[in-house]
Amino acid sequence: MQKEMLSINHAAVDYPAFRERLKKQLGSFPWWLAALAAIAAGTFWLISTRESYNDAFTFIKAGLSVTITTTLIAYGISIIIGLVTSLGRISNNLILRNLATLYVEIIRGIPMMVLIFFIALVGVPAVMNLLKELGQWITSLGWVNAGNALISLKNDAIPMNTRAIVALAVTYGAFSAEIFRAGIQSIGKGQMEAARSQGMSYGQAMRYVILPQAIRNVLPALGNDFVSMLKDTSLVSVLAVRDITQIARLYAGRSFHYQEAYINLAVLYLSMTVILSFAVKFLEKRLQRDELN
Amino acid sequence: MNSTEPIIKLQNVSKYFGRVCALKDVSLDVEPGKVVVIIGPSGSGKSTLLRCINHLEVESAGEVWVEGEHLNGNQKHLNSVRSGIGMVFQHFNLYPHLTALQNITLAQRIVRKIPQAQAEENARVQLKRVGIEHKADVYPGQLSGGQQQRVAIARALAMNPKIMLFDEPTSALDPEMIKEVLEVMLNLAKEGITMVVVTHEMGFARAAADEVVFMDAGQIIEKAAPEAFFNEPSNERTREFLSQILER
Numbered sequence: 001m002q003k004e005m006l007s008i009n010h011a012a013v014d015y016p017a018f019r020e021r022l023k024k025q026l027g028s029f030p031w032w033l034a035a036l037a038a039i040a041a042g043t044f045w046l047i048s049t050r051e052s053y054n055d056a057f058t059f060i061k062a063g064l065s066v067t068i069t070t071t072l073i074a075y076g077i078s079i080i081i082g083l084v085t086s087l088g089r090i091s092n093n094l095i096l097r098n099l100a101t102l103y104v105e106i107i108r109g110i111p112m113m114v115l116i117f118f119i120a121l122v123g124v125p126a127v128m129n130l131l132k133e134l135g136q137w138i139t140s141l142g143w144v145n146a147g148n149a150l151i152s153l154k155n156d157a158i159p160m161n162t163r164a165i166v167a168l169a170v171t172y173g174a175f176s177a178e179i180f181r182a183g184i185q186s187i188g189k190g191q192m193e194a195a196r197s198q199g200m201s202y203g204q205a206m207r208y209v210i211l212p213q214a215i216r217n218v219l220p221a222l223g224n225d226f227v228s229m230l231k232d233t234s235l236v237s238v239l240a241v242r243d244i245t246q247i248a249r250l251y252a253g254r255s256f257h258y259q260e261a262y263i264n265l266a267v268l269y270l271s272m273t274v275i276l277s278f279a280v281k282f283l284e285k286r287l288q289r290d291e292l293n
Numbered sequence: 294m295n296s297t298e299p300i301i302k303l304q305n306v307s308k309y310f311g312r313v314c315a316l317k318d319v320s321l322d323v324e325p326g327k328v329v330v331i332i333g334p335s336g337s338g339k340s341t342l343l344r345c346i347n348h349l350e351v352e353s354a355g356e357v358w359v360e361g362e363h364l365n366g367n368q369k370h371l372n373s374v375r376s377g378i379g380m381v382f383q384h385f386n387l388y389p390h391l392t393a394l395q396n397i398t399l400a401q402r403i404v405r406k407i408p409q410a411q412a413e414e415n416a417r418v419q420l421k422r423v424g425i426e427h428k429a430d431v432y433p434g435q436l437s438g439g440q441q442q443r444v445a446i447a448r449a450l451a452m453n454p455k456i457m458l459f460d461e462p463t464s465a466l467d468p469e470m471i472k473e474v475l476e477v478m479l480n481l482a483k484e485g486i487t488m489v490v491v492t493h494e495m496g497f498a499r500a501a502a503d504e505v506v507f508m509d510a511g512q513i514i515e516k517a518a519p520e521a522f523f524n525e526p527s528n529e530r531t532r533e534f535l536s537q538i539l540e541r
Contacts, residue, residue, distance in 0.1 A: 193349055194386035198400035198452060199376025201368070208399060212390050 036274060043267040056260035059251045060268065063244035066161065070243060071230045074168035078229070079222070081173025086180035087206070100177070107174035113235055115171050120163035120239050123170075128153055164236035172229055176222065183218035184210055219287060223280035227273050234269070244268055298361065300325040300456060300487050301346055306355035308341050308511075315341040317511040318355070325455070328488045330498040330519075333508035334534060339491040342508065343458050346489065347378045360455065376404050379449025383461040385441045387433040393420065393444045394429040397451045405452065412451075419447035423477045439470030446477055457481065459490040495538060499523060507531045 046053040088100030107115065135150025187210050195205035237246035244265060252261035299322035308316040316338045323329050331339045344350040345357055348364050348371055357364045359374050388396050397416035401407045407415070420426040423443040433441050442462055449457060459478065463471040475497050482488055482501040492498065498505050498519055505522040507515040507530075515528045526532045 188386075190382060190384055190386040191388065194380075194382065194388070195400075197347055197349060197375055197378070197380040198448075199372045199374075199404040200400060201372055204403050208403060209388055213388075216390065 036270070040267060040271055043263060047264070050260075052257055052260050053264065056248075056251055056255075056257060057264045060244050060248045060261065060264050063242055063247035064268075066241065067230070067233050067243040067245075070161070070165055070168065070233045070236060070241070071226070074165045074172065074233070075226055075229050077165070077169035078172035078176050078225075081169060082176025082178075082180050085173060085177035086184060089177060089181050090184060104174045104177055107171055112171055112232060113238065116164070116167040116235050116238065119167035119170055120160065124158055124163050124166060128158065160239045160241050164233075164239050164241045167239075168229065168233065168236065172225065172232075176225055179218050179221045179225065180214065183214035183221075186217055187213050216287065220280055220284040223276070223283060227276045227280065230272060230276065231269060297324065299323055299358075300360055301489065302356075302358035303342070303345065304356040304358070306342075306345055306352045306357060308338070308345065308350060309353045314511055316345070316352070319511070319513055320355075321506065321513065321516075323487060323489060325487055326485045327503040328482045328490065328501050329504045329506060330502040331489065331491045331506045331508060332493065332495070332498060332534075332538075333514075337508040338511040339508050340460050341511075343460050343489060343491050346456075346458060347375050347380060349380075372404070376400070376452055377455050379446075379452060379454035379457040381442070381445050381449055381457070381459045381462045383464050385433070385438075385445045385465075387441055387445055387448070389433050392430050392432055393425070393436070393447075396433070396444060397448045400448070401451055415451055416447070419451045420444070422450065422480075423447045424473070437470060438466045439473045442466065442470075442474045443477055446474075446481075450481075454486070456487045456489070459488065459492065461491050461493070463492065463494055493538070495523070507534065509534070 043053075047057045048054070085100045085103060088096040089104065091097045091100070110118070131150050131153055135147045135153070137147075138150065139147030141147075191209050191213070192205055195209040196202070200208070233243055234245040237243055237249060240246060248261045248265040252258045255261075301321070301323040303319055303321045306316055306319045307314070319338070319342060321329075321342070331342065333339050341350055345352050346359065348357065351366070359378065362370070362374060364371060364374060387393075388399065391399060394413060394416050397419055398409070398412040401412040401415065402409060417426060417429060420429055423446050425440055425443055425447075428436060428440060428444070433444065436444065446462075462478070463474050466474065471494070475494060478488075478490070478497065479501050488501075490497070490502075502519045505517060505519050506513055507522070507526075507528070509530050515522070515526060515531045517526075522531075523535065526535060
């Protein structure tokens with residue numbers, strides 16, 4: 001009796017189909033994500049059980065606020081630069097178009113590390129000197145107070161943190177300009193024609209018809225840019241800005257605990273970027289869903 | 294302005310795209326309140342002619358006059374002239390990020406500076422005029438082609454235009470939706486609004502046109518009242534075109 005039931009049960013499991021389903025489920029499971037979680041958990045375990053890891057983590061996390069504020073401010077400025085530049089790139093005005101293209105091509109043709117040195121240590125002082133010259137000129141015109149205010153500007157009045165933000169913003173401005181340009185050009189020219197045929201100016205048509213659609217289309221790309229920016233803030237450590245990378249270097253150099261310092265640093269970046277990437281993917285899905293409606 | 298004076302006047306207009314000549318020395322007068330239907334084979338310059346009237350294409354030579362004013366490239370002036378010319382496109386060109394109602398209020402608000410509430414009220418009147426007042430809060434993507442084109446017509450009408458330009462308004466529509474759009478256009482024609490219509494719908498031309506213009510190779514070949522045009526076309530090319538079209 002029992003034996004019979006067993007054999008029936010065995011027959012009830014459609015073995016090949018079951019295996020197929022299992023294979024499919026195992027195949028679609030995000031193993032990489034589980035591995036990432038394991039890495040994070042492992043690091044967390046190290047931090048909570050080993051004093052040397054705990055020391056390193058406590059030291060390094062002090063740089064988080066610099067990393068995050070640098071990212072946010074530089075990104076915000078780069079978006080504005082990018083939007084303005086993209087409008088210049090597609091402009092009919094010869095001068096604007098060429099200036100915008102020149103800027104984008106220069107930035108794209110120079111390694112980011114070199115750009116950061118250049119903008120922070122050459123570009124910013126050059127602008128300061130220019131302002132001083134301007135101050136002298138204004139003084140010679142008779143506006144002594146305004147002129148003196150400019151003349152008294154000092155190069156070292158601009159802290160390295162600010163220079164780093166300027167450098168990242170100017171660099172990323174060129175990248176986001178290309179994103180915006182692609183977004184604007186992805187909107188059919190019928191939209192501009194419809195808006196212009198109703199009597200809107202070019203600017204009005206851009207603002208009310210083209211840009212709302214273009215920006216929506218490029219939101220995921222802009223999100224990915226934000227993730228890249230977060231990682232690239234590590235480059236500002238070359239300016240001795242005390243972001244997490246710089247602090248980890250300092251810690252490693254002082255304590256010779258290279259492993260502790262750089263595991264902590266790497267996992268810190270990884271946790272932030274993975275979470276942000278998921279946010280971007282979520283946004284992308286939302287936008288696609290809205291599109292279908 | 295004298296009422297018999299043309300509201301649209303094209304004077305020896307030519308248009309080149311690179312080396313391709315799309316319009317060759319075309320002159321056309323449209324009197325106020327008249328419905329002019331332009332027909333002709335594709336590539337004959339019909340759409341280019343229509344688009345010259347509101348300067349979506351700028352003529353290479355010749356002059357365009359609208360309501361007695363010369364379109365001379367002054368952008369501010371052009372914008373104000375355009376706001377009085379409604380245009381309906383083959384592919385509707387509705388703003389997909391805005392609802393039907395918002396599509397209709399946008400230009401009223403930012404070009405005409407009409408307050409939101411009043412613009413919305415007007416928009417609803419126009420939606421009713423084209424028979425889809427119940428779709429006010431729907432996005433263009435959720436509308437059928439015929440409904441989208443009717444919203445586009447309402448959007449143009451909301452600016453209270455003296456002139457309406459139609460650029461093959463039914464060419465992108467499924468056959469069963471053509472009728473609803475043509476009905477709206479027929480009603481407009483009866484209301485006495487000046488219309489210039491590029492179309493392949495001969496039935497509409499017969500029923501609504503005051504004048505039918507036949508174009509070929511960038512030139513106006515023949516111009517006549519519809520009965521004369523369809524019954525006894527004088528030009529050989531017109532006869533050929535009509536026989537091809539009407540055979541179907």
